[in-house]
Amino acid sequence: MLRFDVHSPVEEIRLPLYTEKNVRVFVKRDDLIHPYISGNKWRKLKYTLNQAIQQDRTLLVTFGGAWSNHLLATACAGAKFGFKTFAFVRGEEVDNPVLKLCKLFGMQLKFTDRQRYKEKETLFEEYFAKDSNAYFIDEGGYGPHGMMGCSEVIDELNEYYEHIFCACGTGTTAAGLLHGINKNRLTSIVHAVPVLKGGSFIGEEIAKLLPNGQENLQLHTAYHCGGYAKTTPSLISFVKDFTQQTGVLLEPTYTGKLVFALHDLLAKDQIPSGSKILILHTGGLTGLLGMLDRF
Structure with a gap:
């Protein structure tokens, strides 16, 4: 653990x-x-990341808005515990301090239009169905x-x-x-x-x-x-x-x-x-x- x-x-x-x-x-x-990795963000990631380790997954894939605390926490936790990280970001492409920090921690970002973003599992399957290293984390760590x-x-x-x-x-x-x-x-x-x-x-x-x-x-x-x-x-x-x-x-x-x-x-x-x-x-x-x- x-x-x-x-x-x-x-x-x-x-x-x-x-x-x-x-x-x-x-x-x-x-x-x-x-x-x-602040507040309830670590609490919501703790057992999720441990399961990813148990399943030998090395890539965390998650979802969030452009100012998402969850994205930043996942990016930082990934860097801290040896995961690669990827996020689907809701909406048009933007640049802000939170996303800059996500990228600094090594997270790859994919901006996604709001309609497609609603189908999170479909997005995951489309991009990562063949990647046995990828691990799905729902928006906000839900x-x-x-x-x-x-x-x-x-x-x-x-x-x-x-x-x-x-x-x-x-x-x-x-x-x-x-x-x-x-x-x-x-x-x-x-x-x-x-x-x-x-x-x-x-x-x-x-x-x-x-x-x-x-x-x-x-x-x-x-x-x-x-x-x-x-x-x-x-x-x-x-x-x-x-x-x-x-x-x-x-x-x-x-x-x-x-x-x-x-x-x-x-x-x-x-x-x-x-x-x-x-x-x-x-x-x-x-x-x-x-x-x-x-x-």
């Missing part, structure tokens, strides 16, 4: 809102795991191996939290948290905050990975701010204020919307007084590079 052990710290955040609502809020700092890696967040906790908040793009992380909660026989509620418009589909994706054991899931679909990577002035202002007040850096695509949702739910008294709350900081801070002009 690959040796890249992680155990990210948990720190308490103190803000006037938390005092007012009589709650304690903690952050699981998965953003500190690694500069590029899949049962990713879920198993994310479930280990719960194993690492030394305290009990009534409410655990995470941002959602594919549902893998939320499924992993639920799996860990069920395995450890806890009663914590997982609050999943989809960052895409129409995020109710996340519930369906979680159900595919975890057919049973979703009783502790709450989906909050109203905090997408217009869609994936979309922002609003209030979200940008919130990210700036939170970062300056706490020293914990957020980005608007995932963690900004996540913490914004928590604060809104607290303001509306939808989280009980006396609660102990954990925010899972899933990293991906390189996404800020494409949004700095919004601040």
Whole structure:
């Protein structure tokens, strides 16, 4: 098995809102795991890469957008653990700092029109059906191996939290948290905050990975701010204020919307007084590079 052990710290955040609502809020700092294999990205890759090794595969093939944290994490992990890497990138050909870093780590990129990109398994078969070294990794690390890696967040906790908040793009992380909660026989509620418009589909994706054991899931679909990577002035202002007040850096695509949702739910008294709350900081801070002009 690959040796890249992680155990990210948990720190308490103190803000006037938390005092007012009589709650304690903690952050699981998965953003500190690694500069590029950051947050839930390593957790979602861990068992996937180990299976690739077991199958003697040497080429990781995956998918993502032009600012994808998953692509960067896969590129870096490939370089670190001796894999070649290839990615189908959604949309027209562009050049940006994240893709430059992917190439610096040795990843080969293939830009793909958005319609063809939807058929990921077909693309993989078209280009790699005859390559016995190629190993398919779904967009964002989605899949049962990713879920198993994310479930280990719960194993690492030394305290009990009534409410655990995470941002959602594919549902893998939320499924992993639920799996860990069920395995450890806890009663914590997982609050999943989809960052895409129409995020109710996340519930369906979680159900595919975890057919049973979703009783502790709450989906909050109203905090997408217009869609994936979309922002609003209030979200940008919130990210700036939170970062300056706490020293914990957020980005608007995932963690900004996540913490914004928590604060809104607290303001509306939808989280009980006396609660102990954990925010899972899933990293991906390189996404800020494409949004700095919004601040």
